Amino acid sequence: MTPLEEVTAALRATLGADRVVTDRQELRTYECDGLAHHRVVPGLVVLPRDARECALTVRACARAGVPFVARGSGTGLSGGALPHAEGVLVVTSKMRDIVELAPRDERAVVEPGVINLHVTKAAAAHGYYYAPDPSSQQICSIGGNVAENSGGAHCLKYGFTANHVLGAQIVTPDGDLVELGGRAPDTPGYDLLGAFVGSEGTLGIATRVTVRLTRLPESVRTLLAAFPTTDEAGAATSAIIAAGVVPAAIEMMDALAIEAAEAAVACGYPRGAGAVLIVELDGPAAEVAAQFAQVTAMCEENGAFELRIAGDEAERALFWKGRKSAFAAVGRISPDYIVQDGVIPRTALPEVLRRIGEVSRAHGVRVANVFHAGDGNLHPLVLFDAATDGETDRAETVSGAIIDLCIEYGGSITGEHGVGTDKAKYMPRMFTGDDLETMHLLRCAFDPAGLANPGKVFPTPRLCGEVPRRHAATDPPAAAEIF
Amino acid sequence: MTPLEEVTAALRATLGADRVVTDRQELRTYECDGLAHHRVVPGLVVLPRDARECALTVRACARAGVPFVARGSGTGLSGGALPHAEGVLVVTSKMRDIVELAPRDERAVVEPGVINLHVTKAAAAHGYYYAPDPSSQQICSIGGNVAENSGGAHCLKYGFTANHVLGAQIVTPDGDLVELGGRAPDTPGYDLLGAFVGSEGTLGIATRVTVRLTRLPESVRTLLAAFPTTDEAGAATSAIIAAGVVPAAIEMMDALAIEAAEAAVACGYPRGAGAVLIVELDGPAAEVAAQFAQVTAMCEENGAFELRIAGDEAERALFWKGRKSAFAAVGRISPDYIVQDGVIPRTALPEVLRRIGEVSRAHGVRVANVFHAGDGNLHPLVLFDAATDGETDRAETVSGAIIDLCIEYGGSITGEHGVGTDKAKYMPRMFTGDDLETMHLLRCAFDPAGLANPGKVFPTPRLCGEVPRRHAATDPPAAAEIF
Structure with missing residues (x-):
């Protein structure tokens, strides 16, 4: 056998x-x-x-x-x-029990296969929801969110999955069930839970997750602002953040992304927009009302030529429909596409967008830009036709060049989609050998045989025996030798 | 030699x-x-x-x-x-440089010996501050805060040190300098930074820390409310949280703690109070004004007999003076004391306070209660006189019984002071052997020789060779044997 x-x-x-x-x-x-x-x-x-x-x-x-x-x-x-x-x-699709729903304690305990949006649906009757909202929230699972430390449009204000997971039962790579984290804040001992969240399946499998429930905000207001180009939209974003306003979300789409969304879901965004911003504020009604006036004024001052305020939940849903369907929508204007994911400092937005435009023109490859502008998390969509000779290669070149730009501007090779299979090769460009070896120490402590999701995250598969151990006390180089 | x-x-x-x-x-x-x-x-x-x-x-x-x-x-x-x-x-007291102050990026980079409050002082001119505020913030260091994942009165709203540290350069136990975390949100790879923060010096020493700066709130309002007993003050706390208001701080002091604070700093709290609450709201002016009215009403509904609203910064400082000096102040009413630190679910506050009272009376040992009521973080002060035969033992019995209560009610053996030397013995009561061994895996990966702060955190000093390794692939028990 x-x-x-x-x-x-x-x-x-x-x-x-x-x-x-x-x-x-x-x-x-x-x-x-x-x-x-x-x-x-x-x-x-x-x-x-x-x-x-x-x-x-x-x-x-x-x-x-x-x-x-x-x-x-x-x-x-x-x-x-x-x-x-x-x-x-x-x-994990057969592990879909919501084990416990405790809105008074602001906690829910769920199995890993539970769909992200189902947690919110269960909690909503009690006035709560689960805050992290990937665009795929109608189908993605909490276990997958934990593995990837998933983000979403509203993570600008509310933080990533890691900020909403309080504890987990996991299976370690040798098959033991252990508990990480817990219900109390600042659990004593090492925060292994924090290291587990975002470890992309390389440290084990979550079998039960305790998540934080967030109180539904008293008030939500949503603005759609149309600008001539992404420059003005970027300037408005910077102005809003600099004023100390923290919207629940600030999302940007450029002309090509808008075109795709219109073709797919007829969201009816303002005609002739070179960029739109969706800005959503939530919280106590008094705060939202005051800050919404500020945000509206800043969009106008920075060149918005049309502002629409969602009058009801249906209109708000329509604003978001264009944005949330943007990835799939580019299928309407291009046979194939790559969804890229990178981070840059917010202040570098206009400059990086211009340089993405240059790269796009130089290679004759269209790039649609959809992104979480508030935290500088880009999602360029690189469009191509695999049936045309050489286009796939050119698209991959452009996609890689965008990641190079993110690194050049001091950002990150992934904002929320993870490293996985796709980006392991970029890890040595973000981290030194020593930094990666320190991560390997944890990997090898949990999984010396390297059986948990091998080939993901780390650039070169190595046996744990090959990872230089931290020098034992008897055998390090002399202190005087190291600098 | x-x-x-x-x-x-x-x-x-x-x-x-x-x-x-x-x-x-x-x-x-x-x-x-x-x-x-x-x-x-x-x-x-x-x-x-x-x-x-x-x-x-x-x-x-x-x-x-x-x-x-x-x-x-x-x-x-x-x-x-x-x-x-x-x-x-x-x-680390000679490592006190603020290496970089970048308020536009909401970041500062500091050496570990930098005093907590000095970060705030440097950032304040730019409209920012460093949010975590231990009572010792005038003298405690950022490096120590990182080691202990320190909290403070305002962590109810703003979170612990872990929520404000974005990156760290550390010396590993074998003397390598490595970088953990970084400037971008959701850095790829394992979140070793999260595991390092709160590891109490057992994984190495931070030599440079990148912290998040928080924008100074537009408005701050502070309320001092006097109640007949801690029951009413506890009920008011629950009502505020249940209403969805998140104050920057909700602090409670009982009669004995108030007596001590008056003796030490003459803070002039209302006479005859069995408990006082300090409730502070901060944020946008419109939000604070609306919620402050709500909080005031809820204190009255729950039995507050006197409410004082800080009219200016001097009055606000006086409210806080009593609270922040409370630990030291008990020296005025008792020759010796133990500062305990534990966590209980907020909803169990009145019941646990009653049971602490019973334990106190049973052993003839006075207990003054000062705590972060908003997040259920108790700081009972156990008063005794070491010069009187048997009092030290009785005080330690009472102090230990309080931790037992915290565990019994599903809380934690420490809220923000850490495990250190003092509480290692309680770790096996919060964690299973498997959970502790999983923590040991990380410890041994970083420090196989056990030289970094030995004897702290973990209950029984063990050599790393004694920690059962995760079973290698060739030698685990059969699957059918494990359940």
Whole structure:
């Protein structure tokens, strides 16, 4: 028996045949996540029903030396859930219980397969919601959000997933169930929970997550402002932040992104706009009213030629529909596209947008810009037609050049989509060898055999024995030698 | 030469004799931090001037196998900076440069010895401040705040130190300088920065810290409300939070704490109060005005018999003077005292306070209560006279019983003072053996020789070889055996 056959037989015996997928056709449906141009058919798919079954699955993998990859809803955009051909894909879609809903304590405890928006739906009756809102929130899972430390439009004010996860039960790569974090603020001991959130499946699998619930704001007001170009929209963004206003969201779309959104969902944005901003304020009514007047004035002062204020929830939803459908919408104006994700300092926005334009023109590749302007998180959409010779390569060149720009301006290679399969190669450009080796120390402490989502995040797969250990006390170089 | 003599000689040679303290009288001044009943004279004190000198010091310790302990201003209340008799105390008081102040980017970069309040003073001219405000903020250091993940009265709204640290350069226990975190939000790779903040000196020493600056609020309003007993003050606290108001601070003091504060600083709190609340709101003026009216009404509805509103900054400072001096003030009404620190769910406040009263009466030991009511972080002050036979033991029994209550009610053994020397023994009551071993994995990955602040945080000093490694792939128990 191969190691994978061993695992298959063991899990059929312990979990039952219905938890285990071996049919080639069925396996093929799991071959990619949202990064659709990377595809690998998994060796085996397992669908555990609870934490115990999840731990048994990982334990079986550890025993046989078989790699495993966790997958939630498969909406990730960096290939973090790309399967392993000789490994097990652990799919959490059967773990969808909301275990506890405690709005008075501002807490909910959920299984990892629970859909992001379902937490909000369950909490809304009590006046609460779950704040992090990826564009995919109608289908993405909390477990996937934890793995990728997902963001969303409203993370400008409310922070990323890491700011809303209070505790987790996880399966370690050797199949133990342990608790990280807890209900109390500032839990004593190491904050391993913080390290686990965003570790992209390389430290284990979350089997139960305690999330913070946020009180629904008393008031929400949403503004759509149209500008001649992205320069004016960028200047308005800077002015708003500099004034000390922290909107729940400031989103920008450029002309090409608007064109795509109109074609797809007829959102009716102002005609002739070179850029639109969606600015949303939420909080106590008195605060929102006062700051909304400020924001409106700053948009006008910075060249907005049309302002629309959402009069009701339907109109607000229409403003957001254009933005939230933007990624998929570019399919209407281009056969293929790459969703890029990078961060730059907010103050560099106009300059970086101009340079993206230069790169785009130089290579004859169109780039639509959609982004979280408030925190400088860009999502350039690089458009191409794979059927035309050389276009795929040119698109990848442009996409890579955009990441180079982010690094050049002191930003980051990913804002919220994660490193995954896609960006591991850029890690050495953001971190020194020493910094990466320090991360490897943690990886190797949890997973010396390297079975948890191998090949993701880190640029060069290394065996843990190859990672230089922190020098033991008996054998470091002399102090005088190090500088 | 003993290992310590080796280190002394090496550091005299590389750093110069003026960085190294060996005089017994001088060493004695470092024998304790704010947990004054634990005292150990350090084997050697080193005062590095910069990151390089700090790294050389740690490297020399690693080479000789000598333990080291970092110390900032020595104000910690859990004995986290208690020296090691055969080890080196690395004091950061000569590393006090504010390296960079970038208010437009809402960032400052500081050395670890910089005093907490000095960051605020430097930023204030630009309209910013550093939000975490321990009561000791006039003397405590940023490095110490990072080690302990310090809180403060305003952490109810603004979060702990971990929420305000964006990056750190650290010396690892083998003397390497590495960077954790960075300037961009959601830095890719593992969030080792999060694990480092609050690790109490067991993972290395911060040599440079990038902190977030927060914009000074447009408006601040402060209320002092007097209640007949802590029950009514607790009910008012619950009502405020339940209404969705998030004050910058809600602080409570009981009758005995008020008596002490009056004796020490004549703060002139309302006579006859069984409890006072200080409620502070900050933010946009429109929001503060509206919510302040709500808070005032809720205090009245819940039995406040006197309300005072700070009319100017001087009056506000007087309200806070009583609270911020409360720990030291109990020295006026008791020769000795223990400052306890624990967390309970906010909703359990009245019940736990009643039970603390019962324990206090049962043992004939007075307990003054001062606490961050908004987040359920208790600071009971256990009063005793060490000169009276048996009183010290009784005080320690009461102090321990209070921690037992915190655990019983699902809270935590420490809210913001850390585990240090004082509370390591309680760790196994909050965490399972598996949870603690998972923490040990990180410790041993960073510090296999166990030289970084040994004896703190973890209950039983263990060699890293004794920590069961995560099972290698070849040798775990069979999957069917584990449940």
